[in-house]
Each structure stands twice: as C-alpha cells, then as structure tokens.
Amino acid sequence: MDDSYDPAPTSDATQWISTPLTDALLRGALELERTDRGGLLPHRLPARARAQFGGDGQVAQAEAQPSGVRVVFRTRATAVELDVLRTKMGYRGVPPRPDGVYELYVDGEPAGRATAGGGNVVMVDMSDGSRETIPGPVGAVRFAGLPEGEKTVEIWLPYTETTELIGLRTDAPVSAVEPGGRRVWLHHGSSISHGSAAESSATTWPALGAAAGGVELVNVGLGGSALLDPFTARALRDTPADLVSVKVGINLVNLDGMRLRVFGPAVHGFLDTIREGHPTAPLLVLSPVYCPIHEDTPGPAAPEFSDGKVAFKAMGDPAEAAFGKLTLNVIRTELARIVEERAADDPNLYYLDGRELYGEADFADLPLPDQLHPDAAAHRRMGERFGALAFGPGGPFAAA
Structure with a gap:
C-alpha cells in the first residue's frame, strides 16, 4: 500500500x-x-x-x-x-x-x-x-x-x-441501484466520443445524447484508437446492450493506418463480429464529423506547437487519395455504400453522416481549437443533435 x-x-x-x-x-x-x-x-x-x-x-x-x-x-x-x-x-x-x-x-x-x-x-x-x-x-x-x-x-x-x-x-x-428499466446504449468511437475537450464525462456528446434518449450509456470511445481493431469488435460483441453504434474514420486517417482496399473488408469484419453478439439490435454506423484538415487530405496528422498551444496539421498529399489513401470524404462514401448494401439483409442497420452532428457551418461558428477536436460548446450541440436524430421520431434508436 x-x-x-x-x-x-x-x-x-x-x-x-x-x-x-x-x-x-x-x-x-x-x-x-x-x-x-x-x-x-x-x-x-x-x-x-x-x-x-x-x-x-x-x-x-x-x-x-x-x-x-x-x-x-x-x-x-x-x-x-x-x-x-x-x-x-x-x-x-x-x-x-x-x-x-x-x-x-x-x-x-x-x-x-x-x-x-x-x-x-x-x-x-x-x-x-x-x-x-x-x-x-x-x-x-x-x-x-x-x-x-x-x-x-x-x-x-x-x-x-x-x-x-x-x-x-x-x-x-x-x-446499490438495481439495473434495469432503461435501455443500454453501447457506443464506440474516437477521442471525440471519448470526450476530447468536453467539460466532463457527463457532458460529452454521447453522454448528452444518452440523457436526451433516456438510456444507459456504455461509452467505449477510445482516444486515438478507433481503428477497427478486432479485439474492440469482440469486446462490443460480448457486452450486453439494446442499442449499438460505431463511429469510425478519423483515427484511420490521422494515423494513416489503412488503405481503401483494406478499409472496406475491415468494416465488414467489424460489423460481422458485433452482429455475432447483437444480431437484431439497432446498429448505427456514424461517419466522421467535419474536420477541414482531413476532408480531402490524407494523414498522418502531426502536432505543431506555438505559444504553448498545440494544433494538428495533415501531412499527406490530396493526390494520394487516388492511390487508396484515406480521407474523410473517401471514408464517408465507403461507409454509406457498405451500410446500404448490408441493410438489404440487415433491416436494423443504419447510417448517419457525422456532418449532421458537426458540419462546415458549425466549424465556422464553433471552430476546432486544435483543428481536430470539438470544444465543450460543440459537444453540447452534437449531443443535442444526436438525441434528436437517433432517439427522436423515426430515428434508429427511437423507442418502439
């Protein structure tokens, strides 16, 4: 001790x-x-x-x-x-x-x-x-x-x-408070889901979205580590939940960890593994929020320091996207295609473009302080929007 x-x-x-x-x-x-x-x-x-x-x-x-x-x-x-x-x-x-x-x-x-x-x-x-x-x-x-x-x-x-x-x-x-009575929402994402610059765990966008939806949150947002890892997919598969969502893309770009040829099969494998444990639960796939440095420029991303502050810069060349390097727009297109194709056999699979939570107009109003992560006000906006889009009438997580 x-x-x-x-x-x-x-x-x-x-x-x-x-x-x-x-x-x-x-x-x-x-x-x-x-x-x-x-x-x-x-x-x-x-x-x-x-x-x-x-x-x-x-x-x-x-x-x-x-x-x-x-x-x-x-x-x-x-x-x-x-x-x-x-x-x-x-x-x-x-x-x-x-x-x-x-x-x-x-x-x-x-x-x-x-x-x-x-x-x-x-x-x-x-x-x-x-x-x-x-x-x-x-x-x-x-x-x-x-x-x-x-x-x-x-x-x-x-x-x-x-x-x-x-x-x-x-x-x-x-x-102790006995569990039960509320649906459990299991979410996986990157540092933005983890919390980035939110005021607290209770005011991250997933926590605010869960509060709006009246559900219990299990947040598996992993800063810098939403990389379609098989061990994460198995953890999601084995965790009891009524609702599941995965938000992927930004870490694959800013790490420069994957090419388009590998990305599609990796997404399929990740979703297949989740479905082994949650065969009929509503499963929502979210693409990245708006991030100007990586919209059309591949990674990796590197930090730059000035006056005690850090900002990130994309180090790739936009022309490299033609040779399979990933950008956020490439990822959004591929995720939308994959979900549309799989939904033909999986009616409980859904897609949400992350720019509906934080888009170009939001960047103009609430810019990313380090060019990569939303601030506390942006988290609140994202949580409110997710609550309406996911849990509101007609949303993928709307109560039956």
Missing part, C-alpha cells in the same frame, strides 16, 4: 460511514480490476482485449480513462467523499491540462462538480513519444449540501484521468 495514503475523512465533524466499493456501485465499465491497495480500477476494454494491444500506450491509456463510468447508489446522505488515486497526463512544452472533473448528479439532475488532489502524472514528450511517471498520493473528492431524503446519486468520473477508486464515505447508509 502507498504510505502516502491517509484514509481519514477530510471533515472530522461528520459521522462517516464507509461503504466497500463493488461492481454493484459502478456503471459504464466493461471490467473492474481489484488493485493491490484494495481499490477498483475501471476498464473500458476487458482483459482479453488488453492482452492484444501489442504494447500500444495510446490505447492502454484511453481504455483506462473512465469516460462515461460513474459511481451510482441510493442514499439519504447529504455529504459524500470518494478517495481516488488519479493518473493525469502531462505534455512537455504545453501548459498543464485542467484537472479532471468529477460531476455529481442527484436524481438525474446536475448537482455539483469537484476535482481531486494528489495523484500521479505521466509526462509525455510528444517529440519522441517518451513517458515519465511522477508518483503522487491518494486524493479525495467531496460533495456536501446534498438534498435531504432518499435519492439516487451518480458521480461521473473524469474522462481525462485514470481513476483508481479507493474508498467511499457518506453520512448515511448506501445501497
């Missing part, structure tokens, strides 16, 4: 009750790992998938950042404390990123935000990819002044930080 961990509550005046953290109190994770210090580490890919990363640090980092994962319980408590050991990313030459936000909801309504102290920092040198871990102590997140009476409490964990859950304290007993 870390000698720096002090389990004492931050307020001596409160009569605290400690509740063991178990999987019954967690939502949105695909797997929970019990750590050496007795905590819980949420994962958004199972151990079998994690064994097939090939040592890739990007996907390992992304799946361990608990976007969409929340602690959920019933209680009469008016004060809650959560001990956590966070691991935060830092980038040399770039100002420190804001602390991850823990967002409190009471009976489905936002009721407060907090950040955790302490924690580890993984410092990345983007010029050569090297990493250094700087260890730190366990911290605490505290919410006080909750409404009196029995209520459902949700604490959404940060999408930007790995979060090891160490302890839960309240000033009244806690009970």
